[in-house]
Amino acid sequence: MTKPRATLTELEGAMLGVVRLEPNCTAYRVRQVFLASRSTEWSGSAGAVYPAVNRLQVEGLIGESPEQDGRGTKTYRLTPAGLTAHDGWLCDPDRALGAGLDPFRTRAGFWFVLPPKRLHTFLTGLGKQIETRRDELLRELPSLDDGDAAMATLHVGLQDLRLDWIAKQVKKLAKDRATRS
Amino acid sequence: MTKPRATLTELEGAMLGVVRLEPNCTAYRVRQVFLASRSTEWSGSAGAVYPAVNRLQVEGLIGESPEQDGRGTKTYRLTPAGLTAHDGWLCDPDRALGAGLDPFRTRAGFWFVLPPKRLHTFLTGLGKQIETRRDELLRELPSLDDGDAAMATLHVGLQDLRLDWIAKQVKKLAKDRATRS
DNA sequence: GTGCCCATGTAATCTGTTACATGATTAG
DNA sequence: CTAATCATGTAACAGATTACATGGGCAC
Numbered sequence: 001m002t003k004p005r006a007t008l009t010e011l012e013g014a015m016l017g018v019v020r021l022e023p024n025c026t027a028y029r030v031r032q033v034f035l036a037s038r039s040t041e042w043s044g045s046a047g048a049v050y051p052a053v054n055r056l057q058v059e060g061l062i063g064e065s066p067e068q069d070g071r072g073t074k075t076y077r078l079t080p081a082g083l084t085a086h087d088g089w090l091c092d093p094d095r096a097l098g099a100g101l102d103p104f105r106t107r108a109g110f111w112f113v114l115p116p117k118r119l120h121t122f123l124t125g126l127g128k129q130i131e132t133r134r135d136e137l138l139r140e141l142p143s144l145d146d147g148d149a150a151m152a153t154l155h156v157g158l159q160d161l162r163l164d165w166i167a168k169q170v171k172k173l174a175k176d177r178a179t180r181s
Numbered sequence: 182m183t184k185p186r187a188t189l190t191e192l193e194g195a196m197l198g199v200v201r202l203e204p205n206c207t208a209y210r211v212r213q214v215f216l217a218s219r220s221t222e223w224s225g226s227a228g229a230v231y232p233a234v235n236r237l238q239v240e241g242l243i244g245e246s247p248e249q250d251g252r253g254t255k256t257y258r259l260t261p262a263g264l265t266a267h268d269g270w271l272c273d274p275d276r277a278l279g280a281g282l283d284p285f286r287t288r289a290g291f292w293f294v295l296p297p298k299r300l301h302t303f304l305t306g307l308g309k310q311i312e313t314r315r316d317e318l319l320r321e322l323p324s325l326d327d328g329d330a331a332m333a334t335l336h337v338g339l340q341d342l343r344l345d346w347i348a349k350q351v352k353k354l355a356k357d358r359a360t361r362s
Numbered sequence: 363g364t365g366c367c368c369a370t371g372t373a374a375t376c377t378g379t380t381a382c383a384t385g386a387t388t389a390g
Numbered sequence: 391c392t393a394a395t396c397a398t399g400t401a402a403c404a405g406a407t408t409a410c411a412t413g414g415g416c417a418c
Contacts, residue, residue: 009377010287017291028397039280041287048378050399072386073397090288090295091303093310099220100283103276105335106191106222109328110198110271122272129274147290150350154286157342165335190405209369229406231371253414254369 005059011042012052013089016061016078020086021147024065024075027053038137039155061085104162111169120173127166134159186240192223193233194270197242197263202328205246205256208234219318220336242266285343292350301354308347315340 008016018030027049034044042048053076056062061082065075078086089095099105111119137156144152189197199211208230215225223229234257237243242263246256259267270276280286292300318337325333 010282010284011378014287014291017294020291020294026397027399031397039286041280041282043379045379046397046399047380047401051377086291087295090291091299093303093307095284096288096307097310097314098284099222099336099339100281100285101191101222102281102283102335102339103191103279104281105220105332105339106195107271107277108335109332110195110201110267112327112331113198113201114268114271118272122274126274126277129278133278146293150293150346151286151290154283154289154342154346155280157346158280158283158286158339161335161338161342165331165338169331192406207369208371212369224407226407227369227371228373228408232405 007092007095008085008089011048012056013086014042015049015052016056016082016086016089017147019062019076020078020083023077026073026075039151056082108165116173116176120170123166123170123173127163127170130159130162130166134163188273188276189266189270192229193237194267195223196230196233197237197259197267197270198328200243200257201259201264201267204258207254207256220332237263289346297354297357301351304347304351304354308344308351311340311343311347315344 015030018033019025022029031044031046031049034042053062057064060079062076063079065077134156137152137159141149141152141156196211199214200206203210212225212227212230215223234243238245241260243257244260246258315337318333318340322330322333
């Protein structure tokens with residue numbers, strides 16, 4: 001147990017959350033959760049998870065539960081320090097307020113460099129795909145539990161936001177074309 | 182000029198976009214744009230930008246413009262290959278569709294582990310801060326040009342989405358408290 | 363001439379990715 | 391027995407961060 005860091009990374013915070021929700025779970029189990037998560041924020045790669053678990057243990061935020069089965073399987077739970085750290089991560093307004101990284105938003109700042117016709121075609125096609133995804137999400141929403149449902153709701157909202165934005169841009173493109181002629 | 186890669190990173194795409202919008206700009210200028218951007222997606226750190234510029238040049242996506250001033254200042258513009266690559270990056274539906282990394286959304290999946298009272302306090306406080314930011318953004322929106330305005334609009338929409346979500350959660354928390362008593 | 367901005371870069375470090383390697387347990 | 395899944399890890403590599411180092415030009 002070395003000195004605790006000031007802040008957890010997003011991955012570490014999420015990992016602590018998984019262990020918190022499912023005490024005595026293995027590192028492997030944490031991986032599965034990320035692997036299965038439809039939001040592809042992290043790949044849950046072994047090369048990220050195992051080193052992170054070791055970091056968190058060295059820093060005293062998680063601890064090994066007494067061994068259950070005969071083989072080397074290690075299961076973890078949050079230590080009191082880990083609980084405090086995770087609460088801090090959850091309730092850090094500066095982090096929570098951040099806009100994050102949105103590939104749609106990033107591109108939106110540059111799309112207008114494209115020729116209007118091409119942009120129109122692309123955006124309408126993209127809109128169709130977004131609708132499809134949105135409906136998929138909406139369909140699986142009822143089967144999700146608290147946490148996943150909360151995230152999925154925000155996910156759907158994001159897709160709606162993008163759809164609205166696209167509709168507005170497409171309308172503007174149409175108007176510009178009318179004006180030009 | 183080595184063989185071109187299949188895909189550009191988000192940072193590289195954004196950098197190509199900056200150079201595309203402002204031909205014959207310096208690497209330093211690209212840094213300033215990221216440094217000044219209110220969305221803190223990238224820090225525009227020297228250790229990221231200069232190596233990326235070199236990568237893009239080696240791969241033939243940007244080229245040095247003939248030197249203008251006497252000193253070593255290098256300015257860049259997109260090559261035809263760079264233009265094609267950037268168009269591909271802009272119009273890649275798989276990338277554009279991604280949910281990205283949203284610290285709010287990540288936390289939303291875990292917030293419900295907190296005691297209801299603490300969660301209520303935190304969410305209402307967070308809501309206030311989001312409103313403040315939203316209004317700031319809204320105020321500077323009219324002064325922005327095309328690309329920045331497009332991004333800022335999405336930014337505002339994201340804050341609105343979060344506010345709605347928070348309002349819904351807070352209402353549910355109040356109802357739960359009423360039910361429990 | 364002093365301090366500030368323009369401009370370019372490197373080094374150490376951190377964290378993530380893919381791909382590989384290994385072995386135990388269980389279901390058919 | 392054998393294939394899949396559980397389980398743990400490492401190695402090579404990629405990309406970003408901070409901090410440092412350097413130097414030219416310009417305003418006061």
